[in-house]
Amino acid sequence: MQEFEHLQSIWDTHKVEVKISSDEMLKQVKKEVNGIKRKSLLNLAGMVLSFLAVASIWIFYDFQSWTTHAGLTVIITAIGVYTFILYQGHRLISNNDFTVHPKAFLDNLKLYQISRFSLYNKLYWIYTFALSLGTTLYFFEVLDRLEVWVQYAVVIFSFAWMVFCSALVRKVAMKRERERIALLIEKFERLSTQFKD
Amino acid sequence: MEQKDQLFKQIFDTNSKKIFHLCYGYTGDADSANDLLQETFLKVWQNLDKFRNKSLISTWIYRIAVNTCLTYLRSEKRQAKDELTDNIIENRVEEYSEKNEQVALLYKSISKLDENDRLIITMVLDELPYSEIAEISGISEGNLRVKIHRIKQRLTELYNQHARI
Numbered sequence: 001m002q003e004f005e006h007l008q009s010i011w012d013t014h015k016v017e018v019k020i021s022s023d024e025m026l027k028q029v030k031k032e033v034n035g036i037k038r039k040s041l042l043n044l045a046g047m048v049l050s051f052l053a054v055a056s057i058w059i060f061y062d063f064q065s066w067t068t069h070a071g072l073t074v075i076i077t078a079i080g081v082y083t084f085i086l087y088q089g090h091r092l093i094s095n096n097d098f099t100v101h102p103k104a105f106l107d108n109l110k111l112y113q114i115s116r117f118s119l120y121n122k123l124y125w126i127y128t129f130a131l132s133l134g135t136t137l138y139f140f141e142v143l144d145r146l147e148v149w150v151q152y153a154v155v156i157f158s159f160a161w162m163v164f165c166s167a168l169v170r171k172v173a174m175k176r177e178r179e180r181i182a183l184l185i186e187k188f189e190r191l192s193t194q195f196k197d
Numbered sequence: 198m199e200q201k202d203q204l205f206k207q208i209f210d211t212n213s214k215k216i217f218h219l220c221y222g223y224t225g226d227a228d229s230a231n232d233l234l235q236e237t238f239l240k241v242w243q244n245l246d247k248f249r250n251k252s253l254i255s256t257w258i259y260r261i262a263v264n265t266c267l268t269y270l271r272s273e274k275r276q277a278k279d280e281l282t283d284n285i286i287e288n289r290v291e292e293y294s295e296k297n298e299q300v301a302l303l304y305k306s307i308s309k310l311d312e313n314d315r316l317i318i319t320m321v322l323d324e325l326p327y328s329e330i331a332e333i334s335g336i337s338e339g340n341l342r343v344k345i346h347r348i349k350q351r352l353t354e355l356y357n358q359h360a361r362i
Contacts, residue, residue, distance in 0.1 A: 004349045007303055007356055011322040014300045016221055018213045020235060 040090040047083040054079060063141060071137030078130035085123065089115045113181045128166055205242050212255055215323055216262045222319030223266045225304045233269055237262040252332060259333045263316050306355035314348045321345055
């Protein structure tokens with residue numbers, strides 16, 4: 001029959017070793033947050049590149065038909081507006097450092113989640129409609145010089161690609177991002193609930 | 198920022214071992230204890246500016262750790278406590294010794310206590326003054342003494358039961 005003093009002596013003999021340093025710990029949390037920032041920045045960079053590519057087509061080719069100019073205007077405006085919305089979202093999460101202002105960061109993360117959700121839903125369809133309209137107008141002059149079967153092939157491929165992105169890629173990306181942000185919010189919320197001022 | 202980093206490192210070096218032991222006592226395994234330790238010190242870092250010296254800094258950190266432990270198992274759908282502790286005991290078979298067996302039995306017995314009791318007894322075993330434990334757990338010192346007496350008895354009983362098996 002053992003007494004409590006014996007349990008105390010067992011406890012004292014069990015030496016524990018902390019294997020993590022404060023630097024490593026902070027680095028780990030910052031890494032998680034930076035993952036989202038990096039992705040948002042890559043999105044932004046992709047959109048800027050698309051904008052520049054369309055703009056350079058417009059500048060370096062001498063188009064005759066008004067439909068081509070109208071098409072390129074619609075496309076470039078759609079890309080420009082979408083890029084600006086993405087930039088606003090990016091600013092929301094890059095303005096605050098979680099490790100310095102956790103509450104402000106958490107609030108912004110929630111706003112970012114709403115902004116991304118809207119981006120993948122209503123705004124995405126407006127964007128897709130504008131791109132389809134722009135592409136259709138653009139194709140009138142550009143495809144005119146090509147053979148009929150090539151014209152059909154280009155049109156079918158372009159629209160099939162848009163449908164594929166809208167139906168599959170959008171849903172998968174939306175699901176992944178929603179889960180990722182929700183997990184981060186849950187984690188940060190759990191951390192902040194214990195610190196009511 | 199540099200000053201804050203320095204202060205944090207100093208606090209971490211002074212308190213991390215005791216907090217890790219508390220988390221170890223609560224979860225019964227090193228990996229979960231490590232997660233809890235990280236979460237605790239992350240909060241310490243974020244809220245260092247809010248600390249107003251009303252209590253000892255160690256008391257403040259213990260309170261954060263206790264809250265972290267209590268919310269950890271509830272919010273995360275983790276393995277049941279018993280399973281965890283059994284795993285630890287199985288893992289330790291390789292390095293069998295009487296001392297290791299006693300340590301494993303002690304952790305197993307602690308895991309059979311209620312969540313709050315588990316944390317209180319861990320602090321008692323870490324020899325924290327009763328006044329500090331009372332402040333951390335939010336119980337009056339008088340009530341705490343009675344509670345600790347009961348937990349000690351219960352833990353000893355559980356240990357002896359397991360030791361006989």
